[in-house]
Amino acid sequence: MDIDLARAWVQAIATAVDQHKDQLTQLDSAIGDADHGVNMHRGFSAVTTALEGVEPDTVGALLVKAGTTLISSVGGASGPLYGGAFRAIGKMLDAPKATPGEFAHALAAGLDSIKKLGAASPGDKTMIDAYAPALASFQQQADAGADLAAAALAAADAAEDGMRATTPLQARKGRASYLGARSVGHQDPGAASTALIFRALAETAVAR
Amino acid sequence: MDIDLARAWVQAIATAVDQHKDQLTQLDSAIGDADHGVNMHRGFSAVTTALEGVEPDTVGALLVKAGTTLISSVGGASGPLYGGAFRAIGKMLDAPKATPGEFAHALAAGLDSIKKLGAASPGDKTMIDAYAPALASFQQQADAGADLAAAALAAADAAEDGMRATTPLQARKGRASYLGARSVGHQDPGAASTALIFRALAETAVAR
Amino acid sequence: MKKLINAPEAVLADALSGVAAAHSGLNVDTENKVITRTAGTRAGKVALLSGGGSGHEPLHGGFVGLGMLDAACPGEVFTSPVPGQMLTAAQAVDGGAGVVFIVKNYTGDVLNFQMAAELAAEEGLSVETVLVDDDVAVRDSTYTAGRRGTGATVFVEKIAGALAEQGADLAAVAEMAKRVNASSRSFAVALTACTTPASGKPGFDLSEHEMEVGVGIHGEPGRRREKLRPAKEIVATALDAILDDQPLAAGDDAIVMVNGLGATPLIELYVVFNEVAQVLAAKNVTIARSLVGNYVTSLDMAGVSITVCKADADMLALWDAPVNTPALRWGA
């Protein structure tokens, strides 16, 4: 991972969110308040603008700026959660480059931030249910010596599996939890956006 | 016309209004405020109750009481108009019986009352467009020596023709007038209830 | 039909009991359907009495109280009250200085209030009747029923009510009520029809992309059906109709009401008010006072009415006078 790749990743997320905005909002309409697509879109549009012309010295500086921008533009639950995660990831990457192993550590810090802020656990039907398996796959690949592209591909697949696996779950956190048993049978919108984030990472890394 | 017949007539109106309540309301829904059936029903239910056990000495007393009750129970435009009409009819019938000719005069007083209160003219798409032709036919029959049943039958037919003839008219009075040209193509609810009133008269007289 | 009611025929009685339970400042005669101030009318004060069909809440019961109405007579939904209600109410609130009947211009209301005025006169009461007819969607003409009475009713009741509270006599209060009406114009647009409890069905069908332009407050269709347009254009249409009939010049003061018809979210009313403010600012007309909210409703109709009153200094001062009613309260 380097600064250009990080920038490309964030831009790829913005593009993906733009394309899937309505889908994310529709998922949130079923078990939430119908704003997740709009929230993510507002956030990553702001990130794109915020990063224009910014030439950071480290990968971390770029990702911290992305995270800070998300916090100051998204609102909702996903703003602090994703914003905090990007900031946590960034804080671990105080250099112009990072190895897959270092990046795995940073991703782990991102998940910790989400868990700490939102107090959710795996199986609660949140973004964690996509993030945690994605991180595990990435880590495994990195440990096995894979390059970023291979690790990110595995992570993206795992995130999508995790995302799909949220459908039968009953929500215990976030707005969907208010529905009790009626949340079962719907895919979690935050897990869907997390899957987009990891797929964007994979596609960016592969394109490199 | 005598006291029993007058009572039977009023009761027949109440029955007809009960049966056609929804239809009158639907007509009023198209070009008014969707209450004419309910208004007429409330009024004639009150009349039925008010006349229970009352044994008036004249046809007029009974009809005046019916009119007063309509005024005090209907509200809307039709309450004062019909209430005033029944009171005007009644005031002309200060005897236990009335000939068809006398009854024709009384009906004419009823129409005058409506015209005076509401300031509408024939062709304005109101109850007058059923009442005026009904009165004319009744008068003609009475002048020709017909009995009440024959005169009332002719009046009922004329009222229904008049009622149907309101459909192509543009309303100039009442709520329907607010629609301007859009009132064209709908039958006037008040004309429909007037037709019920004359049909009830005919059926009561024929049944005698 | 989806409504929070017990039965269509019980709506009015139940709601009146609710009003009685909610507002200790109001006395509700549920039998005669008359709402008055618990405090009664001060001796020598001109009493203001209004009424009309129900379904327009808070009009009129919500405007009974200090500085506004002395009595309201609610009829059945969208149906004028009957003369007996107004007679009972007039007798209850006459403070010896006479009663002003504030009547929205609908045939039913006019006839029933007229009969009530005759009955009241027979009982020795002095009654002055003021007609409200502010809706410019309907053109005035001697051959028709004339313009409808809608939003301006609130302005008339507030301003004339304040004057009565100050001790003005019957003629003066009626005169001011007429002046306010003559200075006010309204125009309304509906996005959906309303459903009366008794009929159970919407009064008309509108597609997802249509609106009714020039509607009244009784669920009737408007003057014309149009494609739904942005708030800015809707406001332009409404203000064109209003200002065409009652021009406002640079420097004029206006009292403006942006009124929800019953099912319109407040956030949308503020969007509309913003557009109204922009148009009037461009004409250098000052919005001296304003109301944004649900004041003269039409059951569950989604839509908005805009009322503009060209206000003089007297009217503004009376507007600012204390008022204490369920729906309008300040300075008291």
Added chain:
Amino acid sequence: MKKLINAPEAVLADALSGVAAAHSGLNVDTENKVITRTAGTRAGKVALLSGGGSGHEPLHGGFVGLGMLDAACPGEVFTSPVPGQMLTAAQAVDGGAGVVFIVKNYTGDVLNFQMAAELAAEEGLSVETVLVDDDVAVRDSTYTAGRRGTGATVFVEKIAGALAEQGADLAAVAEMAKRVNASSRSFAVALTACTTPASGKPGFDLSEHEMEVGVGIHGEPGRRREKLRPAKEIVATALDAILDDQPLAAGDDAIVMVNGLGATPLIELYVVFNEVAQVLAAKNVTIARSLVGNYVTSLDMAGVSITVCKADADMLALWDAPVNTPALRWGA
């Protein structure tokens, strides 16, 4: 989607401009999306700050003013405001005695206000946060997000706002806000879904004969779907849930709010209030104070929420204290 707007993305900005134009007592920072009192905070007075997603108007902006909030931070529709808004607002309204954040219990609101509180602390402000979580449709549990904050917010803002106006210190104001929340419970029922401007479609589909029971204020479906029932039975369900969680004894005083969710005619709210009054009267509970109207809405949702606060003498006295905001005004 039928709305009186210019464009979905312009709703909030347009509405805020409308609020600014309508209420001279409010200062609207349209850039930072912060609503404050024009008069500012009296030196030494504890400031009350609230906020949340838009679409609940008049909450919160309509409660800014003397005796209630000092600042409101409106987020996008149904979306928590961002920390920067609250920081800007807190800095603007701190009168040197600290700021109470009144936060409805939703993950987004809680996290964003928490971050704001951290930022404010870094800036040297004293901040106390009070969570509102009154909705008994959602059962509390350490494993869940907890109960939602809904109607009780109005009670908390009014009563704590009055105490702050009287000069109480930060701890006392926060403590009272917590007491009011702890004494209040709400339950809501929806007859229709609402449509956010951004999604353009109703959040769920309900047939003509169904209602959602136990809904929140963000358009989400309720706890269960049931056949539409008469108002009396709906009220029984709601009050059962409320009183089950917070029993009221004979002789207790209650503050009761019957609140429309945005598209509910006032006449229906009075029908509902009448049923509430009957149930409480049968238990010899006194409805000491009440509100009937649209206070915490959910865009164009038809439905009602009922909030009951078991009130002590302090709360009642503070309830009666002067308040002067767009949506709640008396004694000032």
